[in-house]
Amino acid sequence: MAPPNMANSNEHNVYFGTDSLKKYFDPDCQPPLPLVELPEHLNPYYHDGVRIYAKMMTMHPANNVKAMPALNMLETSVVPNKTNTIIEYSSGSTVISMSMIARVMHGVNDTRAFLSNKTSDAKLKLMQFFGLSITLFGGPSQPEPIDERGGIQNARRQAQESDSIVNPNQYENDNNWQSHIRWTGPQIFKQLPEINVLCAGMGTSGTMTGLGTYFKTVKPSVTRIGVCTAAGDRVPGPRSYALLRPVEFPWKEAVDTIEEVGSSDSYTLSLRLCREGLVCGPSSGFNLQGLFQMLEKRKAAGTLADLAGPDGVTHCVFLCCDLPYQYIEEYFQKLGSEQFPPIHNEQLTKVDLHRYDEAWERDALDVLPQVYGCPRSLAESQMSEITLKPQHRVLDLRKPDDFRAWHLPESINLPLANVGPHTASPFSDPTVLEAQWVELEKIFRDGHLVSQLGSYHVLVVCYDGDTARVATSVLRAKGLEADSVRGGFHALKIYGIGSESPAVSTKASGPIAATVSVSAVPLD
Structure with missing residues (x-):
């Protein structure tokens, strides 16, 4: 027997007009x-x-394969201008197909899925994604179609009670x-x-x-x-x-x-x-x-x-x-x-979970004039001429000895145990990132500390800028307005801002914060 002649082959696979989706x-x-x-x-x-x-x-x-049955069943079940709800007991593919086809082909937007309470969370979310109202039933995950206790017959009964509800019932149709x-x-x-x-x-x-x-x-x-x-x-x-x-x-x-x-x-x-x-x-x-x-x-x-x-x-x-x-x-x-292939650096799935934004990593010559009042360019200014503007705070994450040798005026030393002048970048060594993120999360879990910083714009400085970038991500996740200095202390030195001249290191006037413990940062 010769194969049937299939018209409307639409070899270009293009769909035009107001009924293009149909x-x-x-x-x-x-x-x-x-x-x-x-x-x-x-x-x-x-x-x-x-x-x-x-x-x-x-x-x-x-x-999915259930699209064909869904098309055929709805074509003969839906009554124009009368049917407004489709109900079907289905574990996924059939009722999802029905929901799309009911909308596209018949203008029916209310499709309801009856299914087992043993259905996976992924499937439930998938059905919600496609706009299905879900009702769960206990008992066997695949009930016998004639079992009056199951969802199949429950869907059938609901359709019998209302002329506006259609239950195609894939098991008997x-x-x-x-x-x-x-x-x-x-x-x-x-x-x-x-x-x-x-x-x-x-x-x-x-x-x-x-x-x-x-x-x-x-x-x-x-x-x-x-x-x-x-x-x-x-x-x-x-x-x-x-x-x-x-x-x-x-x-x-x-x-x-x-x-x-x-x-x-x-x-x-x-x-x-x-x-x-x-x-x-x-x-x-x-x-x-x-x-x-x-x-x-x-x-x-x-x-x-x-x-x-x-x-x-x-x-x-x-x-x-x-x-x-x-x-x-x-x-x-x-x-x-x-x-399955392994996931390298899998420990990072549990840390460094907050958002980053390029706008939060700032060039020193751009951000410092916003944080400090400077009569002329920072590279030419004496530290004695630089004062912290109101509503700003600077956190320095370096070791206490390095902080004491030089730091930006009025900055606060918040030394991290997992940060040092020779520590690898957290973005090149996953173990460093894990340790630093865990430490930062622990520090800023302190609600009192976060509330004290909450009214300030916080600028974070470290050795190379990368740890400060991680810290900024954590602070932003806590609801604080924070930025980091790109390149950190190393960049400040390149710009001439971090030079350890006698005028800087022996400066006696102006409020310079001491090294503090993470539990008692003097913000006021």
């Missing part, structure tokens, strides 16, 4: 979603005459699986009429029911593999074989064989596909592993070649169903740290 979401107005062959190094059966293709359902605007007869199956057949094997996971069983039913009609020779989760295991989306039994879709007639797959293999293959450029979630790795298992059994039995078509090649398609980002934590939990 066209963008409509598969009839799009090119087919990509079908990508796995390279040889990802296909362990390549030299057995097997070619494997990923159907990238993730490339729909809603980024034939428009779920028929969407893949309408769109997904014809796309695959048009793209790869040579197809010999089709593999898809089984959650609501809609995807496999639709695809299996379609190919049984157009090309009965195609071997149809349904993939379930291994008993006692969990992969987001698919169900175990036991949980499929109460599903009313005609899935048994749509599959030729069932494979059970565990979460470790699913996440491992998904991770590998992502790193090779096919970005997809764990259920995609799950489908591929199911395909691998069937091919391996055939190879062991000596019947693998029986799957091949007239060209002597076995062409296999598996579905990539969703994206990995909402499952990132699960990848690390399932696979362990050895699967």
Whole structure:
């Protein structure tokens, strides 16, 4: 049978006009979603005459396989000018797709998700991100559709009580699986009429029911593999074989064989596909592993070649169903740290947590005239002529001996234990940054000290300017107005401001603050 003629191919993939978003979401107005062959190094059966293709359902605007069912179900469920709320029990992809499609295609802005209280925080936040109202239910994370105690039937009852509420009910709605007869199956057949094997996971069983039913009609020779989760295991989306039994879709007639797959293999293959450029979630790795298992059994039995078509090649398609980002934590939990490159300087994830701004790191010749009253340029001024302006304070973080040898007039010595004339920059040595930030946080955790500085503009000076830059970040995070001197004391010396002349070092007049402990800084 020849593949169907698919009109409106929109080969340039451009969507115009006031209904551009509707066209963008409509598969009839799009090119087919990509079908990508796995390279040889990802296909362990390549030299057995097997070619494997990923159907990238993730490339729909809603980024998941459930977009097709959501489109088809809402098209027949929403009543114009009457429906104003959509309610669906869904762990994520279906109801997120519904929320976008309801807005774009039907102008319905209120979509509500019913789901398990065992749903991950990442998924909950993702649904909030897409504007979904969420109601959680206890009990099994994947309740049986007919269980009156679960959220599936609760959503159904609410819709029955109001004409303005629609519950598409993906678990019982034939428009779920028929969407893949309408769109997904014809796309695959048009793209790869040579197809010999089709593999898809089984959650609501809609995807496999639709695809299996379609190919049984157009090309009965195609071997149809349904993939379930291994008993006692969990992969987001698919169900175990036991949980499929109460599903009313005609899935048994749509599959030729069932494979059970565990979460470790699913996440491992998904991770590998992502790193090779096919970005997809764990259920995609799950489908591929199911395909691998069937091919391996055939190879062991000596019947693998029986799957091949007239060209002597076995062409296999598996579905990539969703994206990995909402499952990132699960990848690390399932696979362990050895699967991931290390983070160097990981200790910095817990320190130096506040904002920086280039505007807070000031050149000495720009900032000192704002802090001190100077009759002429600072480099030409005698220290006796320089006085601190009102509402300003200068903090010097250097060692007491260095502070006593020379410092800016009326500055306050706040020596840090982890700062010295030969200490490495905190930005070149992570251990220095960690130690200095922890010390600064401890010092300025003192609410009395912060409140005393609160009414002043604070200028921070150190040896090379880098520690003062860190201190400025901490002070700004505490709500203080603070800046640092770029280059610190070394820059002051270059400008001639930090020269240790007798006129400076023996100066007797003017208020010069003594070295003080961090718990008793004299600010007044």
